[in-house]
Amino acid sequence: MSEKNKVETPVRPSGMELIYLYPCPHCKREVPLISPTRPDRVRCDACGRTFPIVPIHERSNRFVKLMTANGLAAVDPDFM
Ligand SMILES: [Zn+2]
16 A cells, blocks of 8 residues: 555644743733743734743642643543
């Protein structure tokens, strides 16, 4: 069988990350950040200005990942 005729098996996620939305104080764009666990200054991808952010507690992130088996429990049951 040639590569073209093979049925492709859909791929499941192997992990997950939580994305937090920080509203830019300058233009109100919600800037997406992947679990920022340290206080930092970030740049808005819309207006280009920077602002300081409040970090996420690492323990809360670990809890959500544990409760969803690192995202696997969130997979559509029709595809399990
Ligand atoms: Zn902005």
